Amino acid sequence: MPIDGRVNNLNHDVASTLQRLQRVNPGSITGAGVKELKASILKDKVIDASEQDLIYELTQDTARNVSVYTAGGQAPVAVTYPAKGPAKQALTDILNQNERVEENWSAGAEGFKKLTAIYSRSPEDAQRIVNFAADKLSEAWGNSSMGNGYKPLRDLIGSVYGFATAPGANVDAGRNILHSAMKQVDQKANDKIPDFFYNWVRPGGYI
Numbered sequence: 273m274p275i276d277g278r279v280n281n282l283n284h285d286v287a288s289t290l291q292r293l294q295r296v297n298p299g300s301i302t303g304a305g306v307k308e309l310k311a312s313i314l315k316d317k318v319i320d321a322s323e324q325d326l327i328y329e330l331t332q333d334t335a336r337n338v339s340v341y342t343a344g345g346q347a348p349v350a351v352t353y354p355a356k357g358p359a360k361q362a363l364t365d366i367l368n369q370n371e372r373v374e375e376n377w378s379a380g381a382e383g384f385k386k387l388t389a390i391y392s393r394s395p396e397d398a399q400r401i402v403n404f405a406a407d408k409l410s411e412a413w414g415n416s417s418m419g420n421g422y423k424p425l426r427d428l429i430g431s432v433y434g435f436a437t438a439p440g441a442n443v444d445a446g447r448n449i450l451h452s453a454m455k456q457v458d459q460k461a462n463d464k465i466p467d468f469f470y471n472w473v474r475p476g477g478y479i
Contacts, residue, residue, distance in 0.1 A: 275328055275332055275396065277337060277338055277339060278338070278341070279322060279338065279341065280325075280341050281321075281341070281342065282323070282326060282340055282341065282343075283322065283343075285312055285315060286309070286313055286323060286326070287340060287349045287350065289308055290309065290326075290340060290349070291349055293305040294352060300353040301330060301363075302355075302359055303358050303359045303362060306359050306366075307362075313326075314366070319366070327363050327366060327367055328396045329354070330355050330363055331354060331360050331364055332354045334354055335353065336353075337353055338352050338353065338354065364403070367400065368400070371386075373387065373390070373401070373404055377404070377405075380435060381441065383435075384436060385438075387405075387449070388446050391445055391448075391449055392442065392445050401449055402449055402452045402453050405432070405449055405450065405453035406452075406453040406456040406457050408453075409429070409454060409457045410457045410461075412424040412425040413425045413461060413465065425469065429450065433447070433450060433473050436449070436450055443475075447473050447475045450470070451471075451473050454469070454473070455470075
C-alpha cells in the first residue's frame, strides 16, 4: 500500500489507543506512546495490513501529517505525525520482532532467505531490511581497524554474501541488501570504507 499520509480501516482498539495518546501528547508519538501502541497492536498477536500501514506511515522521513481512519469512517479519528529518533526505531522494531528479523539474520542461509522474502514485498520492507543489515555491518565496522586488517567487517560481508548466493536463494535481492547496506554504512562513516571492500557484491559486480 502507498505511503500517502493516510491509514484506512484501522481497528477500533488501536485507533482508541492512538486517540488517547494524541490527547495526552499532540504531535508525533513518543517512546512511552510506542509501548502503549505496541501492546494494542499485538493484543491479538497479529499485525494486520492497516496496523502495518500505520507503522510505515509513522516511520517515514517526512513532516507530513498522518490521518487515521477506522472502517467506514468519514472523518479521521486521529491526526498525528511521523515519529523521530528512538520512538521511530521502536516502531520499526515492532515489525522486526514480529517477523523475527534478528533471529533470521543469525540463522545462516535459510534465515537470510526469509529476510530476502520480506525485502521483496514492498519498498518499505526493502528499506527496513537494508537498515537492519546496515546496523549489523556498522557494528562490524566499529570493531574493524587497519591493525586487524578490517577482519570483522570483511568476514561479515563474506558470510552474508555466502548466504545471499546459497542454493535456492534470491541472489539479486540478497546482493542488493548487502550492497545497499554497505553503501549506507560507508556514507555514515564519511566514505572511510574502501569501496573495493563491498562493490564486488552488487549484482553485476564492480562499478
